[in-house]
Amino acid sequence: SLLARSIRALSEGQKGLLSLCRFVLQKPGLLILDEPTNHINFRHLPILAKALDEYRGALIMVSHIPEFVSQIRIDTVVDLEHGTK
Structure with a gap:
């Protein structure tokens, strides 16, 4: 379990997930x-x-993975294709 491991033993991704969980739990x-x-x-x-x-x-989110974004119910999506506005 991640909770039983030292923070130093976690990958950057695992640290990111735990940080996000902490924020979400604070509502x-x-x-x-x-x-x-x-x-x-x-x-x-x-x-x-x-x-x-x-x-x-x-939720305000920046992502370069449209497949990921499509899995989340979002009211408004701003798509800046190829850096154009």
């Missing part, structure tokens, strides 16, 4: 996430997507 009204999938093992992406989909506050 903030707003989450601002910049590439939340960075350093996360691909097998954990569905877990992260489900957690964000179930989050009931406001």
Whole structure:
């Protein structure tokens, strides 16, 4: 279990997941996430997507993975294709 391991023994992705879990458990009204999938093992992406989909506050997120974003119910998506506005 991740909780039984020293923080030094965790990968960057595991540290990121634990940080996100901590924030979600605090139930903030707003989450601002910049590439939340960075350093996360691909097998954990569905877990992260489900957690964000179930989050009931406001969410502002930057992601370069449209397949990940499509798994989350989002009211508004701004797509900047190839850096154009």
